[in-house]
Amino acid sequence: MSEQHANDTIRTAVREHYAEAATRGQAKSAPEPDCGCGPSSGGTGEASSCCGTSAAPSGSCSVGYSEAELASIPDAADLGLGSGNPGATADLRTGETVLDLGAGGGLDCFLAAQRVGETGHVIGVDMTSQMVSRARANASNNDYDNVEFRLGEIENLPVADETVDVILSNCVINLSPDKPAVYREAYRVLKPGGRLSISDVVATTDLPDSAREDLDLVAACVSGAATFGQVEQALSDAGFEGIRIRPKDETAEVIDEWTPGSDVRDYVLSAIVQAVKPAA
Numbered sequence: 001m002s003e004q005h006a007n008d009t010i011r012t013a014v015r016e017h018y019a020e021a022a023t024r025g026q027a028k029s030a031p032e033p034d035c036g037c038g039p040s041s042g043g044t045g046e047a048s049s050c051c052g053t054s055a056a057p058s059g060s061c062s063v064g065y066s067e068a069e070l071a072s073i074p075d076a077a078d079l080g081l082g083s084g085n086p087g088a089t090a091d092l093r094t095g096e097t098v099l100d101l102g103a104g105g106g107l108d109c110f111l112a113a114q115r116v117g118e119t120g121h122v123i124g125v126d127m128t129s130q131m132v133s134r135a136r137a138n139a140s141n142n143d144y145d146n147v148e149f150r151l152g153e154i155e156n157l158p159v160a161d162e163t164v165d166v167i168l169s170n171c172v173i174n175l176s177p178d179k180p181a182v183y184r185e186a187y188r189v190l191k192p193g194g195r196l197s198i199s200d201v202v203a204t205t206d207l208p209d210s211a212r213e214d215l216d217l218v219a220a221c222v223s224g225a226a227t228f229g230q231v232e233q234a235l236s237d238a239g240f241e242g243i244r245i246r247p248k249d250e251t252a253e254v255i256d257e258w259t260p261g262s263d264v265r266d267y268v269l270s271a272i273v274q275a276v277k278p279a280a
Contacts (some may be wrong), residue, residue, distance in 0.1 A: 018081075022079075022130035064248075069085075072111070073106075077104075077107045079104055083170065084248055085108075086168040087197075090168060096165040097116075098166045098168060099123045099125065103149060106124055106135035109139075116146070124149040125152050126151065126152075162194075164190050166197065171200060171270075174222075174224050174226065183238040187240060192277060199270060203267055204227070212224075231245060240276065245271050246274075
């Protein structure tokens with residue numbers, strides 16, 4: 001199989017997986033019943049209500065979102081698909097333009113819109129038409145006038161050169177079969193001095209071939225992960241500086257929910273990846 005054919009196969013599997021998630025309103029492969037801040041087990045896309053109780057948080061609460069944040073956005077925007085809260089470390093400022101790679105239902109876009117205010121602008125890009133439709137409906141139904149969603153691949157962004165202040169992404173870049181292209185595109189669209197703040201799954205060591213070839217594990221945000229060294233090299237090659245990759249605590253349980261019965265938690269973890277495009 002050629003590299004292009006293999007890449008197209010991965011993209012098709014990912015697109016089908018998340019198209020189903022968009023129409024189902026259900027998180028990755030989480031076991032039912034889901035009792036957390038993510039989607040309810042009924043598959044409606046509405047958050048369940050046991051956050052803050054004695055039950056251990058799951059869904060979006062377990063990866064870094066607060067109850068207040070999730071209560072402030074449309075219920076249908078939170079599909080429980082993230083591995084962290086990239087906006088929390090992005091230092092978003094009033095009036096900035098923010099780009100979210102792989103926007104899904106719009107969770108991070110809507111939170112970013114609150115932080116950049118009416119003078120700011122947020123763009124969400126997703127490769128799945130069903131996700132874009134869902135996100136656009138969420139924006140329209142809840143009067144988010146400073147948010148827009150565009151259909152496109154993160155390796156070929158539908159965004160003009162040097163027009164973005166901040167790039168966010170949440171558990172999406174690991175899905176790309178051409179991660180260096182993603183970082184090159186991110187560099188292209190950022191303004192000089194612009195910054196990148198993403199949450200993603202990163203490999204601590206090489207995964208077994210059996211895991212790499214399992215399209216279900218790839219689509220579940222796990223076995224397509226690049227290693228720490230590969231991520232750092234791709235960012236550096238694209239031109240980024242100030243590269244920081246910080247592992248997040250307590251992600252093994254989340255990964256277990258995504259891939260029940262698998263041992264991939266021994267090979268990957270969630271991390272916050274930050275970098276800056278030089279100002280000059």
